[in-house]
Amino acid sequence: MTTAFDPADIRIMIVDDEASVRQSLEAWFLDDGYTVVTAGNAAEALTTMQERTIDIILLDIKMPGMDGLALQDRIREFNQDVVIIIITAFATVDTAVRALKAGAFDYTTKPVDPDELSILVRNAVEKIRLRRENESLKESLDTLQFIDEIIGESAAMRQVLDLIRTVAPTDSTVLILGESGTGKELVARAIHMNSKHRYFPLIPVNCGALAESLLESELFGHERGAFTGAQYRRKGKFEMAKGGTLFLDEIGTLSLKSQVDLLRVLQDKEFHRVGGEQLVKVDFRLVCATNSDLESAVKEGTFREDLFYRINVFVITIPPLRERREDIPLLARHFMERHAASTNRQVHAISDEALAMLRDHDWPGNVRELENAIERALVVNRSGIISPDDLPLRTASMTMVSSGDTLADVERDHIRRMLEEMNWNISKTAERLSIDRVTLYNKIEKYGLKRPE
Amino acid sequence: MQSVQLIALGTSARQLGLSDVRSGILKVLPVDVQLSDLHLDIDAALDSSRKQYHSTQILAMILEAANAGTSKLLGVTSYDLFIPVLTFVFGQAQLNNRAGVFSTFRLNNEFYGLRRSDKLLLQRTVKEALHELGHTFGLRHCMDHPCVMNSSTYVEDIDLKPGDFCLPCLRHLQTVL
Numbered sequence: 001m002t003t004a005f006d007p008a009d010i011r012i013m014i015v016d017d018e019a020s021v022r023q024s025l026e027a028w029f030l031d032d033g034y035t036v037v038t039a040g041n042a043a044e045a046l047t048t049m050q051e052r053t054i055d056i057i058l059l060d061i062k063m064p065g066m067d068g069l070a071l072q073d074r075i076r077e078f079n080q081d082v083v084i085i086i087i088t089a090f091a092t093v094d095t096a097v098r099a100l101k102a103g104a105f106d107y108t109t110k111p112v113d114p115d116e117l118s119i120l121v122r123n124a125v126e127k128i129r130l131r132r133e134n135e136s137l138k139e140s141l142d143t144l145q146f147i148d149e150i151i152g153e154s155a156a157m158r159q160v161l162d163l164i165r166t167v168a169p170t171d172s173t174v175l176i177l178g179e180s181g182t183g184k185e186l187v188a189r190a191i192h193m194n195s196k197h198r199y200f201p202l203i204p205v206n207c208g209a210l211a212e213s214l215l216e217s218e219l220f221g222h223e224r225g226a227f228t229g230a231q232y233r234r235k236g237k238f239e240m241a242k243g244g245t246l247f248l249d250e251i252g253t254l255s256l257k258s259q260v261d262l263l264r265v266l267q268d269k270e271f272h273r274v275g276g277e278q279l280v281k282v283d284f285r286l287v288c289a290t291n292s293d294l295e296s297a298v299k300e301g302t303f304r305e306d307l308f309y310r311i312n313v314f315v316i317t318i319p320p321l322r323e324r325r326e327d328i329p330l331l332a333r334h335f336m337e338r339h340a341a342s343t344n345r346q347v348h349a350i351s352d353e354a355l356a357m358l359r360d361h362d363w364p365g366n367v368r369e370l371e372n373a374i375e376r377a378l379v380v381n382r383s384g385i386i387s388p389d390d391l392p393l394r395t396a397s398m399t400m401v402s403s404g405d406t407l408a409d410v411e412r413d414h415i416r417r418m419l420e421e422m423n424w425n426i427s428k429t430a431e432r433l434s435i436d437r438v439t440l441y442n443k444i445e446k447y448g449l450k451r452p453e
Numbered sequence: 454m455q456s457v458q459l460i461a462l463g464t465s466a467r468q469l470g471l472s473d474v475r476s477g478i479l480k481v482l483p484v485d486v487q488l489s490d491l492h493l494d495i496d497a498a499l500d501s502s503r504k505q506y507h508s509t510q511i512l513a514m515i516l517e518a519a520n521a522g523t524s525k526l527l528g529v530t531s532y533d534l535f536i537p538v539l540t541f542v543f544g545q546a547q548l549n550n551r552a553g554v555f556s557t558f559r560l561n562n563e564f565y566g567l568r569r570s571d572k573l574l575l576q577r578t579v580k581e582a583l584h585e586l587g588h589t590f591g592l593r594h595c596m597d598h599p600c601v602m603n604s605s606t607y608v609e610d611i612d613l614k615p616g617d618f619c620l621p622c623l624r625h626l627q628t629v630l
């Protein structure tokens with residue numbers, strides 16, 4: 001896999017007279033993988049710049065000898081490209097304005113919030129990347145980057161990848177459709193990682209998992225003192241996604257009230273934190289996903305039509321696994337490797353019989369169900385080669401043999417089979433059976449079904 | 454097998470829930486984890502004007518107090534940590550070396566005015582422990598995959614990342630474990 005951007009290609013110089021500041025910043029940026037050098041004064045900084053290319057300078061203003069602003073002026077005489085970020089202990093509006101006028105990229109005060117510092121540097125990196133892109137030919141986007149988790153060579157998946165390739169570099173809102181377990185989050189991630197937003201976070205929000213009461217603070221954040229005990233500002237998801245991508249999963253489950261809130265933010269491109277006066281600007285790319293039929297939800301009045309049109313701009317439909325069986329062996333081997341590595345198990349192959357069985361299975365829980373099956377197979381396997389005995393699958397016919405003839409027998413067997421396929425995940429099973437969780441619990445009790453040890 | 458010593462700093466191992474942290478680490482990393490009985494006074498690392506502890510100094514203290522050996526030394530404290538230029542750090546570790554330290558101070562929901570959640574606190578604590586250990590095993594921040602080595606600059610960031618390592622990071626760990 002080629003990586004579009006290696007942090008080691010970004011050379012940062014820290015210029016500060018305090019050794020402890022140099023050391024801590026150096027360690028901080030080394031952890032991110034950047035290439036870092038330090039200088040204790042202006043002269044050292046200039047010498048370094050003669051010897052090597054520097055992309056970003058973190059510059060202290062107050063230094064003995066030539067101060068930071070004078071050093072910046074000197075550097076600007078011979079280097080217009082280097083991105084300079086001023087960090088100073090004593091901020092005055094005057095010096096800030098002077099520094100920015102003289103060509104500083106940004107300005108912050110010590111001690112700086114880690115989040116602020118990392119955003120400053122990511123902004124600088126983005127600027128450098130854009131310039132490099134313009135210098136060389138435009139970064140080729142016909143090859144998708146960072147998609148090694150999306151596995152499949154079937155025509156159906158190739159089409160999905162084509163759509164990702166088309167839409168990723170645009171700013172378009174994307175709606176991803178697919179049954180649960182098909183990997184909608186991976187597609188959202190691929191879109192994010194192949195867009196200009198990729199140096200900023202991808203923020204997933206599972207709309208279905210949030211209680212209505214929590215959603216507001218979750219999405220909008222709150223101010224310090226917004227309610228009793230709030231000593232610290234809390235970032236909401238809209239704010240966390242700044243510059244990046246907001247991924248709203250299971251958007252079909254949003255309540256009408258939350259739909260109104262969301263729509264307002266998308267229209268106004270700004271919002272207030274809970275308990276806050278100040279308007280916060282919204283700046284993210286929106287990707288939504290759902291496994292429900294939004295069009296009928298609109299007809300039934302449970303999903304707002306105006307919101308639907310806003311998110312239904314570019315649609316990517318992920319096929320269920322049973323419609324791309326040829327990808328199953330690839331996926332199975334991938335998950336085998338993934339879980340063998342994390343559990344340190346010496347499992348290295350899947351027998352042909354087991355592969356055939358995997359291919360024939362219908363996978364109502366899709367890729368996620370396949371992954372769970374492989375994970376379980378690794379746990380029970382003793383031979384190093386996954387065989388049919390290791391797989392938690394029974395063919396439908398085997399299950400039906402044991403069942404009686406009454407409707408209740410069929411229902412009991414069906415529920416048991418679904419529970420097993422969903423690894424006894426009650427919410428997912430209820431969803432597949434199109435019943436609510438309470439009904440499912442009642443049926444589990446009625447039929448005396450027990451989760452296997 | 455590589456071994457890890459968890460060192461309670463300033464607060465008891467019990468209050469920090471270190472045995473649960475130990476179990477959490479064992480679920481993800483094939484290492485031997487022990488709760489150290491090392492008693493370390495970290496007061497010298499306190500910056501009284503900031504009311505925070507200098508994490509780099511704590512790392513030095515841990516290394517000085519520990520016996521020779523190869524086990525990783527992970528300090529855990531409930532006090533707030535900083536490095537000079539930043540307002541705070543969740544933790545700090547030596548890259549590809551022995552010592553790391555992290556704080557639970559900002560992992561508490563109550564710090565953000567939210568309802569206390571012991572479950573969330575433990576999840577965050579284990580993620581921080583794995584993250585700092587990852588650094589001691591030579592991992593830098595991971596940018597390309599959902600991974601416990603993603604860098605986190607605020608607590609919601611920690612909640613977003615998964616509690617285990619991505620495949621490329623795991624492959625690196627396998628070469629050293």
Ligand SMILES: [Zn+2]
Pocket residue numbers: 031584588594604
């Ligand atoms: Zn880190």
Ligand SMILES: [Zn+2]
Pocket residue numbers: 595596598599600601602603618619620621622
């Ligand atoms: Zn990773």
